[in-house]
Amino acid sequence: MDVREAALQRAHDHAVRWLGSLSDRRVPAGATVDDVVRALGAELPDAPADTPADVVELLATACEPGLTAFPGGRFYGFVVGGGEPAALAADWLVSAWDQNCVMRAVSPAHTAVEDLAGAWLLDLLGLPRGSAVGFTTGATMANFTCLAAGRDAVLRRVGWNVARDGLTGGPRVRVLAGESRHMAVDLALRYLGLGEPELVPADDQGRIKSEELRESLAAGGPGPTIVVLQAGDVHSGAFDPFAEAIDAARAAEAWVHVDGAFGLWAAASPRYARLTAGCEQADSWATDAHKTLNVPYDCGLAFVRDPGALRAAMGLHGDYLIQDERGDPFDKVPELSRRGRAFTVWAALRSLGRSGVTDLVERLCRHASSFAAGIAGLDGATVLNDVVFTQVCAHFGDDERTERVLGRLLDDGTAWISGSTWRGRRVMRIAVSNWSTTDDDVSRTLDAIRRAAA
Template sequence: MTAREEAYSAALQAATTHARRWLASMPDRPIPPRRGADEVAKALGELPDGPTDPAAAIDLLGEVVEDGLMAMPSGRFFGWVIGGTLPAALAADWLVSAWDQNAGMRTPTPGVVAAEETAARWLLDLLGLPAGAAVGFVTGATMANFSCLAAAREQVLADAGWDVNQRGLNGAPPITVLVGAERHVTVDVALRYLGLGAPTVVPADDQGRIRADALAEALADRPGGPVIVCLQAGDLHSGAFDPFAEAIAVAHRHGAWVHIDGAFGLWAAASPTHRRLVSGFEAADSWGTDAHKTLNVPFDCGIAIVNKPAPLRRIFGISADYLVPDAAGDPLDRAPEMSRRARGVPVWAALHSLGRTGMAGLVDGLVANAQAIAAGIAEVDGVEVLNDVVFTQVCFAVGDDERTVAVMNHLLQEGVTWMSGSRWAGRRIIRVSVSNWSTDEQDVAMSVAAVRRAVEATGDAAVG
């Protein structure tokens, strides 16, 4: 074995040891980090004067940083919408790092690009989206929304006779962007990045679904000109889905581009049982999702899907003498990065390991666990489940805002489960996001029991 091979072998073995230990700790590990960032930074020390053995560096990193890690891969982590990592996806991600390919161009890196293109084709098939749609692999849901809305901006301005790529936004026809009252903040952020400003807000119902009648009124009342409508698959709090068939039809009658933010909810389409939740969504013009959520691949892996590839290529396409373009098109034509890791490869591995029925089972299992948690905590005196649990989100409160916050703080301090606090429908709530493939009946039972203990520990649990 050469010195180079020995260096890699020892470092990779050390990393494997620490990774296995970390993953093995999940069933019993408390969720919160054991040490804060300042403590971890101090333990990591100062920059060495000379070289360090690679394996020794990895050992230090693994030993010190682990105390500052939150157990997000745990089946009892329900804070935010953060999935776990499927075994095949994790292993594929290790290969991506070892292969060290720049996946921006097709001809120089055909292996990883072929895997990404296959994953994209499988995704469109599983979700029932147009086979000719363009698929870009980006960093997360924010950039997926950004990429789709960049294509939308380009197209609606082109339809109005304005070339934004040549002329910019100064003097361009104003674009009206309509969003539901409970859209995710990443939509607003993407609009800000694109220079489109604050959107026009359309009222939503009590579960956060945009009201199609109110959307029709807003479209009719707008001053005219280019228009974009943003819908959502999976409300941040309730998990509810917008009425796609009706909303898309009325938007298209007014010449609007329709984008769907489906960070975690788009995957309902992969389940025969839950596909009804996205009925009609295939008629939209673009869709954004995040594979590290429901699909359970490692960070970072957002997916931007645009029905007509042309505007996406016009806004992101790059031509330079030193590049090696492929006649079939390149990944850099479908995303805002020239250089990136092959983040679509773990998507291929996840889908291949699951298959069609496994993907449906993953979605159905997440929903079943969310409904089991909702049913379990609903039996605790004083707990009120506030949403219709149609997908993977559960929101509950315990009495007034002060009591709810106290229960949440007790949960976080105990550390058996992690549920995030939020505000919804005018009151403080505790939000449960079931996103991890490994969550099982024991995780559900332990989490429900933790809620019961927190309610009992924070005062009289009797209602009224």
Template sequence: MENSALDRAHAHALTWLASLDERRVPPTATVAEVAASLGTDLPDGPTDPAEVIDHLAAACELGLTATPSGRFFGFVIGGTHPAALAADWLVSAWDQNSGLRTLTPAHSAVEEIAEAWLLDLLGLPEESAVGFVTGGTMANFTCLAAGRDEMLRRAGWDVKVEGLVGSPGLRVLVGAERHDTVDLALRYLGLGAPEVVAADDQGRLIPDALREALERGDDRPVMVVLQAGNVHSGAFDPFTEAIELARAYGAWVHVDGAFGLFAAAAPAHRHLMAGAEAADSWSTDAHKTLNVPYDCGIAIVRDRAALRASMGMHGDYLIHDAAGEPFDKVPEISRRGRAFTVWAVLRSLGRDGVADLVERFCSHAQAFATGIDAIEGAEVLNDVVFTQVCASFGSDDATRAVVQGMLTDGTAWTTGSRWHDRAVLRVSVSNWSTSEADVTRTLTALRVVAAGLGR
């Protein structure tokens, strides 16, 4: 195979990575400008692959956001750990379709080891099944699909055969501040809008409100969705009490832990996940706290049979293994070898390294909270218990001006949002490469931008 294109891609990748420490975090080119640089007409003839890579890199350079930078604090995106990045290059080169155990024994072996390591690190039942999906949304979808089908099966209805029309239906109870992807997954599953349970001032579901909602129930089976890590406050639902209540009504309990599930891997923050191991399913997004490349969500279901019953398929043309197939745990048949990158970062960090990774995120978040509180007119609005910080700079207009000012400055990316009917600047710490110097640089820029408001 001609390797010149790979050589050029390698060179461009190293140049990009070397630029992250000093480059602006926001992009400097618009979509239209990048499209113009790329050229919108499809050529009639072929182009040398190496030339294509050079052209792609040059045209996209100014339109890239430095999301792998240690100064990107938006959207809980995370970075890419070096071991995971290198493994991901191998994933593309090896080009394994990881759906069948017999077809790709290398990935199946890695997936089984990564599965056991994850369950151990997260303190979850060792009998659970782990599926590697595209992201947090599909992880929620996969877990809730297993719950939907199992709860209806217990009610005497086979979704696989009869579909949803005419079924007893389900009640799905969620906290008022659950992530929107929970609602999206429920919509995909044909379950409609959930019933909302009140949350406290940090976004934690209130157990008494859950009890009242359960008591108002009818004969339909129930699912309860809890949250590990509120996207604004970082708060965790009271798992022990909420799950005990749900169990009294025979409910399936799912924990959406897109970034917070890994609190269980860090001794100093493990208490936040206390009781969550008693749930039926859990979801997380490995590109967030674990820092593997896109796309890699993780769906975990205690009852392997329930997950396989919901996700599995059988075709005569497939080579079936008596041990079961990887695609029996996920919505996809064809998929890239996502477990390779998860295994690589876990093997590289080890148990202590994962704990240290999470603790550093939390330490940086505390430093941000302290630094923001010291800025005149600024106020941290949440109890900083994990990796999220939400701040106001006075009026909504002033806060929005700071958010825009930070993007214009370019030192770091901090996201604007709205929480408790107030405009906020949100800092999400989730990148392995974020250093104390990155935090200091970002706070310095934030002080300058806030001072520029002229208050």
């Protein structure tokens, strides 16, 4: 066995042990940052390690106590999926193959897989056939990518070439978003030099009010405009009224972008597709594959109806590049050097099939409903949101008691559920996102919540 094979075998052994421990281990990490630093050793050695396998052994043994069981079935703190088995295995191949997946001529295998996976995604999510699909690091950069295409497009309509002339001296781009939009939208707008969005009032579940959107658009007058809607509020899971909101945006000739980091996947289920009705009329959409689809980190997805608009915003030319007239993967995303994210997405989709993706979405929703029913039966506990998708927000009588319950729950270690502040109250926020969560995981977690609330 050569040194590379020995190192890979050691990594495999530790990975298998780690994954096998998830069903029984405490979910929170058992070591602090300082603990892990001490175990690793803070000083850079003067001499090389004896073997690469020794380095893998040190890394695995020092870091394992400081790992949170994100991939397990009882992590609900953020909207975080686990690694679906085929996608996880494909991700190992991605690192071993070590492809720079930027051009058709240089990475034909990845480009073929990216084309296939992109077409499958458009079909599953009910988005317009022929839309461009870019594979980014996550939903933040997917939002950035789509909004860059939108920014440039609305400025072109009024005769301003942002690629050539920049933003200085150009027309102001208005961006309107619901007051409950995700912070990643604000971050993307900041990166793009567009500043903070104009906020449109939302209802008690976080859904943008379409009539107030129409009034805000009319009050601002004509000019380059972007409207940002959301599929899946981070607290309530609620979906904006797409048909009405997009109709209002179209009347103002605005570009419409949908932030659907986890909620866009509702379209893959006949039972929940009603939540995204009208969404397909937008101009661009962003989501995460490592949320609801459960592809390993990192993998966001940017969809743009007009491939030319995306290519105009993201494409580039280099004399040393071997560019294809049909377009290359790097024409659709911010990065040049990048890993083969489409391999893992294709593996998840091929493994699950259409019915498997539907079952996954509906199973996550069923678990969320079980959490809501279980918590609603506890003394003094109230579920504050309409549980329409995979999010549950609960309050335990007052903010102080809610905070105590959250603290006791983390000390218990059975599950990880984080707190948040929603509509002026501290809440226990449960996000059900992992393919491996079982009915038993939900039952064990509810028992832990009962103990913490007792």
